[in-house]
Amino acid sequence: MRLGATPCPASAAGHQPLPRCRAKHARLPVRRGVSSTKPPPPLTKARRDQNRDVATAVVADDAPAYAEQLAAPQDQKDAPYALTSKALGVERGQTLPPVPGGRVHWVDDVSGIGLMRDAVMDPSRNPTTKEGHPPVVGMDGEWKPGSRTPVSILQIATRTDAFVVDLFAVARRESPDDAREAFDNFLHELLQSETVYKLGFSFGYDLTRLKASYPHLASLRTGGQPKGMIDVKQLAHSASANRSNLRVGLATLTKMVVGATLSKAEQCSDWSRRPLTRAQLEYAAADAFYLNLIFDKCIEKSHGGLLKSLDDIVLMGDPRAKGKHLPRKAKKALKKQAALAARLTTGADFSGGGFGSAGAGSGRRPDVEEVSIDLVAVLPGVGQATTGGRKGVAKFLSRDKDVPRFAKRGGAVERWGNAVVLFLSVGTPGRATRGVGQFWEETAGGDLFFIPDQASLDGADAAVAQTPLQVFCTGKQTGNAFRCDDRTGAAEGTAGTDTTASGKDPNEPKEALLFMRRPPGNFVFCGRLEPTDDADEKALRLVDANALRGGSAFHQLVGCRLRDGKP
Helix, strand or coil: CCCCCCCCHHHHCCCCCCHHHHHHHHCCCCCCCCCCCCCCCCCCHHHHHHHCCCCCCCCCCCCCCCCECCCCCCCHHHCCCCCCHHHHCCCCCCECCCCCHHHEEEECCHHHHHHHHHHHHCCCCCCCCCCCCCCEEEEEEEECCCCCCCEEEEEEECCCCEEEEEHHHHCCCCCCHHHHHHHHHHHHHHHCCCCCEEEECCHHHHHHHHHHHCCCCHHHHCCCCCCCEEEHHHHHHHHCCCCCCCCCCHHHHHHHHCCCECCCCCCCCCCCCCCCCHHHHHHHHHHHHHHHHHHHHHHHHCCCHHHHHHHHHHHHCCCCCCCCCCCHHHHHHHHHHHHHHHHHHCCCCCCCCCCCCCCCCCCCCCEHHHCCCCHHHHHHHCCCECCCHHHHHHHHHCCCCCCCECCCCCCCEEECCCEEEEEEECCCCCCCCCCCEEEEECCCCCCEEEEECHHHHCCCCCCCCCCHHHHHHHCCCCCCCCCCCHHHCCCCCCCCCCCCCCCCCCCCCCEEEEEEECCCCCCEEEEEEEECCCCCCCCEEECCHHHHHCCCCHHHHCHHHEECCCC
């Protein structure tokens, strides 16, 4: 404004400038970098209290402090109001706030399941909204990262509350009978309900893992798909005018529909731990709860038009299941995921009864020390080569049931439940190789004898205890205590008794098996090792020498290194 000019009275009073003042008003300089919009008004105390997470008292010791155990049923007049975007204080471009702590409930017993059922299935607690939106629940599952880990928690959220179900407490075979039956009945009622729509984000895979984790639950054994299951990707695709992309994750989809970002920081955390951290519980509750908000936003964007076609969207299912609208790499990844899902559904897991079965523990793959080798089944493979290095050997010894975990950087000795395995790598034929040892035969075509090199047994004292290899580490002769029982059957395929470790005394001596290879070739099964008849001689005899001689790899592994007599 020019010096000495009189400001417009209407403008100073905060009103629209009069016509005669508009010219002067237009000449006012505009300061760059300063927004012309007014800052938002400060939040009232009621709004701050509403957005603040309320931490309540915890009844169970393993319930996270952020969640509360369910209270007694409330009257309709005291029923909690729906948490809409406005009630939660959602701001565009910002991270979605966590579900208030008073609305997050930890369920781990039969009473909690009953109250959760009332909140989800009771029409007065989960009603049709005043806009005509039908009752919905968001569903999601979480598990510890890994292809064979059991589902740890199941999230079920209405428009008012989020329930985090501890499946380890209510769904396992060893869980209390009343809690397991109550959860099974509730899950069956929910999945088969035609009045409550179930919302998920590719929930079909979560359901497959649930079936593999807890195959004993009748609600998961029933054939057919859940009724009224809606994939929110299909819903958003139908609601958007330009047909939104179907190849997005939940965080991206939430930003597209709601306008705010959903945090995925805890997605790959350890969900088998108890108690869960506050961050994990916030993530779990939000993952299921905001599916309901996406549903309502999509209905609003369509001006209610989607309400007439919800059943058609249910029939569409997961768009990724059929591989439509996906690039080649995504289709390949989904094909691999589908193969894993099929394998899990058939129950081809190591425990033999699902991840959640008795004795399955946390569902992790067992260590090799926990797995017993069926010697009768593997002995016909003497002289044959395995594939895939030491992992291939583990697969061969476990008979393709599952590949147990082993030390990837372990030494030459590997201890199993009822045997110890010695791995040797040889060099060029005719040249001595450090760490292999010496082979000889007393007569042509007779017994083969072997003395391992001390370098291959360094640091393996604990692994070779109570095995034929122990004498080379401790210097104590064990005599014939490690003799192989001829009744177990020779490698040529004669029948014998089962030598698996089940039912055996844990202090009973273990068998010793030999695998050899010439890098970069594969390991060849060379059979069993046992001490010689001479108690004063530190040497081992290859029990299955005849079968090994019949193999094609005998010469390059052992034959070219044979001595004429004892060294």
